[in-house]
Amino acid sequence: MKTLHRFILKSYLGPLVMTFFIVMFILLMQFLWRYIDELVGKGLEWRVIAEFLLFASANLIPMALPLSTLLAALMTMGNLGENNELLAMKAAGISLPRILNPLILITILIGISAFFFSNNVLPYTNLKWKTLLYSVKQQKPELAIKEGVFTTINDTYSIKIGEKNNETNLMQRIMIYNHSKNEGNVEVTYADSGYIKVTNDEKHLVATLYSGNTYEERAESSRTTTDRKHPSTKQRFHEQVINFQLQGKGLQRTDDDLFKTNAQVMNLNQLTRTKDSLKKQYQKIEDAFQKQIVNTILKEKKKEGKDSLHKIAYSLSVNSIFDTLAIRDKQVIVETAISNARSTKSYISATSDDLFSKEKNIAKHVMEWNRKFSLSFACFVFFFIGAPLGAIIRKGGLGTPAVISVFFFVLYYIITISGEKFARDLLLNPAVGMWLSSFILLPLGIFLSYKAANDSVIMSSNFYIETFKKYLTFQKSILLKVKGIIFPENKRP
Numbered sequence: 218m219k220t221l222h223r224f225i226l227k228s229y230l231g232p233l234v235m236t237f238f239i240v241m242f243i244l245l246m247q248f249l250w251r252y253i254d255e256l257v258g259k260g261l262e263w264r265v266i267a268e269f270l271l272f273a274s275a276n277l278i279p280m281a282l283p284l285s286t287l288l289a290a291l292m293t294m295g296n297l298g299e300n301n302e303l304l305a306m307k308a309a310g311i312s313l314p315r316i317l318n319p320l321i322l323i324t325i326l327i328g329i330s331a332f333f334f335s336n337n338v339l340p341y342t343n344l345k346w347k348t349l350l351y352s353v354k355q356q357k358p359e360l361a362i363k364e365g366v367f368t369t370i371n372d373t374y375s376i377k378i379g380e381k382n383n384e385t386n387l388m389q390r391i392m393i394y395n396h397s398k399n400e401g402n403v404e405v406t407y408a409d410s411g412y413i414k415v416t417n418d419e420k421h422l423v424a425t426l427y428s429g430n431t432y433e434e435r436a437e438s439s440r441t442t443t444d445r446k447h448p449s450t451k452q453r454f455h456e457q458v459i460n461f462q463l464q465g466k467g468l469q470r471t472d473d474d475l476f477k478t479n480a481q482v483m484n485l486n487q488l489t490r491t492k493d494s495l496k497k498q499y500q501k502i503e504d505a506f507q508k509q510i511v512n513t514i515l516k517e518k519k520k521e522g523k524d525s526l527h528k529i530a531y532s533l534s535v536n537s538i539f540d541t542l543a544i545r546d547k548q549v550i551v552e553t554a555i556s557n558a559r560s561t562k563s564y565i566s567a568t569s570d571d572l573f574s575k576e577k578n579i580a581k582h583v584m585e586w587n588r589k590f591s592l593s594f595a596c597f598v599f600f601f602i603g604a605p606l607g608a609i610i611r612k613g614g615l616g617t618p619a620v621i622s623v624f625f626f627v628l629y630y631i632i633t634i635s636g637e638k639f640a641r642d643l644l645l646n647p648a649v650g651m652w653l654s655s656f657i658l659l660p661l662g663i664f665l666s667y668k669a670a671n672d673s674v675i676m677s678s679n680f681y682i683e684t685f686k687k688y689l690t691f692q693k694s695i696l697l698k699v700k701g702i703i704f705p706e707n708k709r710p
Contacts, residue, residue, distance in 0.1 A: 221306070221311070221316075222318070222319040225293075225316060225319050225320060226319050226320075226323065228293050228296065228297065229289060229290070229293045229319075229320050229323065230323075232288070232289040232292040232293055233285060233286070233289035233323075235289075236284075236285040236288040236289045236292070237281060237282070237285040237289075239285075240281040240284050240285045240288070241274060241277060241278070241281045244277045244280060244281055245270065245273065245274060245277060248273050248277065249270075252350070255350065255353055255354055256269070256353065261353065265349075265353075268345075268349065269346070269349055269350070269353070272342045272343075272345050272346035272349065273346060275338065275339065275342035275346075276339065276342055276343060276346060278331075278334065278339075279331060279334070279335055279339065279592040279593075280592070282327060282331050282592075282595075282596050283592070283595040283596050283598075283599045283626070283629070284599070284622065284626045286324060286327065286596045286599050286600050286603065287599035287600070287602060287603040287622045287625060287626065288603065288618055288619065288622040289603070290320070290599070290600050290602075290603030290604040290607060291603040291604075291606060291607040291618035291621060291622055292607065292618045293320070293604075293607065294603070294604050294605075294606075294607030294608045295607040295608075295610060295611060295612045295617070295618055297607075297608075298607065298608055298610070298611030298612075299611050299612055303316070303608060303611070312670070313605075313608060313669055313670045314670060317604055320600070320604060321600070324596060324597055324600040325597070327596050328593040328594065328596045328597050329593070331592060331593040331596060332589060332590065332593040335588070335589040335592060335593065336484050336485055336589050337484065340481070340482045340483055340484050340487075341482075343479075343481045343482045344473055344476055344477065344479075344482040345473070347476045347479065347481075347482070348470070348471050348472075348473050348475065348476055349470075351471050351475070351476075352470050352471045362376055362378060362381075362388075362413065363378075364378055364379065364380055364381055365377070365378075365379065367394075370422060370461050371461065371462065372396075373395070373396055373397050373461075374393055374394065374395060374396065374397075374461055375393070375394040375396065376391070376392070376393050376394075376413070376424075377391075377392045377393075378390060378391050378392075379391075386412060386414075387410060387411075387412065388410065388411055388412065388413060389409070389410050390407075390408075390409065390410075391406075391407070391408045391409075391410070391411050391413075391424070391426060391429070392405065392406070392407050393405065393406040393407075393424065393459065403433060403434040404431070404432070404433040404434075405431070405432050405433075406426065406429060406430070406431045406432075406457070406459070407429050407430055407431075407432075408426035408427060408428060408429030408457070409427060409428040409429060410426075410427050410428065411424060411425050411426035411427050411429075412424070412425045413425075420462065421460050421461060421462055422460075422461040422462075423458060423459075423460055423461075424458070424459040424460075424461065425456070425457075425458050426454070426456070426457045426458070426459065427455065427456055428454075428455055428456075429453075429454060429457065430451055430452065430453050430454070431451070431452040431454070431457075432449060432450070432451055433449060433450045434448070434449045435448040435449060435450065480581050480582045480584075480585040481585060483582075483585065485586060485589065488582050488585055488586045489586070491582055492579060492582040492583060492586070495575060495578055495579045495582065496579060498575060499572065499575045499576065499579065502568065502571060502572060502575070503572065506565075506568045506572075509564070510561070510565075573643075576643060577641065577643060580640055580641065580643060580647040581641070581647075583647035583648060584637065584640055584641070584647045584650065584651050587647065587648050587651035587652065588651055591651045591652050591654075591655055594652075594655055595629070595654070595655060598655050598658050598659050598662055599625070599629075599658075599662075600662075601659075601662035601663070601665070601666055602625060602658065602661060602662045602665060603618075603622070604666075604669075605662075605665040605666045605668065605669030605670075606621065606665050606669075608669045609665070609668065609669050625658070628658075629654050629658060632653055632654040632657055632658075633653070633654045635653070636649070636650035636651060636652075636653035636654060637650055637651065
């Protein structure tokens with residue numbers, strides 16, 4: 218390895234490691250701010266919190282690598298330019314692409330490593346993180362009860378509150394559905410106010426309700442549908458205590474199999490197999506739908522004893538046949554036609570919703586398949602934005618490079634989120650949606666690389682000042698010429 222390459226690598230690897238941990242810390246703090254409500258007050262052990270943060274950090278690595286690559290490239294080339302070291306290299310006849318050769322190699326290795334991490338490690342950490350987060354949400358369920366949202370307790374009770382006082386923990390407009398009989402919403406309790414707390418041994422959830430009613434529907438002895446009375450009972454209470462049994466003390470771990478069908482916990486091979494299976498199901502439903510519509514509307518009939526190739530032309534007047542029928546028969550035909558039209562419309566609507574749901578599921582798997590490549594390629598794109606930009610602005614440190622890096626990363630993040638949203642809503646091809654940010658930023662990186670290789674001064678304030686002065690001079694000369702044409706001076710004899 219040449220001395221120049223060692224010097225460039227030494228100047229780059231230090232800022233790369235430093236910016237990576239800085240970015241990871243910022244993203245982890247943002248992550249904690251988002252999920253702080255799920256962790257506080259749950260009585261979790263430090264091992265559980267450390268495990269939660271470890272899996273969360275692994276999930277943030279694919280996002281931190283592109284930003285740290287951009288910031289490190291900006292700082293490295295900016296420091297070299299600010300200290301005139303980049304100028305000395307160019308004066309010695311070393312071009313910018315040759316200077317960047319070792320850094321390009323390191324960026325390629327980072328991109329390949331990021332791909333293998335996303336394909337082999339990230340699915341496992343996503344599975345563990347989702348399972349642990351779900352388990353934490355089930356811990357102390359009275360803290361998970363939110364306003365206006367149904368919360369399930371032990372798959373038996375559903376609780377919804379209208380309002381909660383965070384200081385006194387008094388809840389207003391409490392509604393509790395009892396599903397223990399597996400007969401639907403046949404028993405519901407409504408209270409004006411109350412408290413819901415967990416016992417000290419964390420084995421029971423006690424709901425103390427004030428001023429409410431309990432409604433319960435009774436089963437009917439008659440099986441006829443003409444004389445349904447819908448019997449029910451209503452019990453009025455001023456105070457009632459309901460005891461919900463919990464699973465026990467400590468964090469109850471959920472089985473990983475609950476989230477194994479999620480696209481984010483699959484590698485490339487699993488995503489490909491699942492995507493192909495979903496496409497076959499989609500095609501099967503679509504073919505069955507087309508056959509059903511053809512059979513319902515056209516109703517083809519085969520003639521026995523006739524050659525299938527023999528064509529017979531019929532000339533029928535539907536109106537004349539319909540007019541010959543009796544009024545009662547006409548009513549039956551019209552009612553039958555209306556019933557068939559309604560059933561066909563309902564079948565089309567249900568099948569359309571089913572196909573749309575399956576298509577969105579397929580798009581989700583396609584997005585995750587492309588994400589493993591697009592995030593790795595983003596490191597390459599950001600390097601070719603940061604390195605030439607640093608060579609142009611010639612400013613090192615964390616000041617100017619940090620501002621520019623945040624700007625480009627926010628732009629990348631906005632484009633990525635927009636592309637994913639359009640892809641999830643099937644407004645854009647899933648593959649295009651995942652690569653949209655790279656397609657937009659890559660030409661910018663190529664443009665900056667070209668300008669840096671040709672010693673452009675596009676980031677210099679003097680360049681824009683001189684350009685503006687030239688523009689004003691040009692405008693002034695044009696105005697003088699126009700004035701001379703419109704108002705010519707009188708020639709003396």
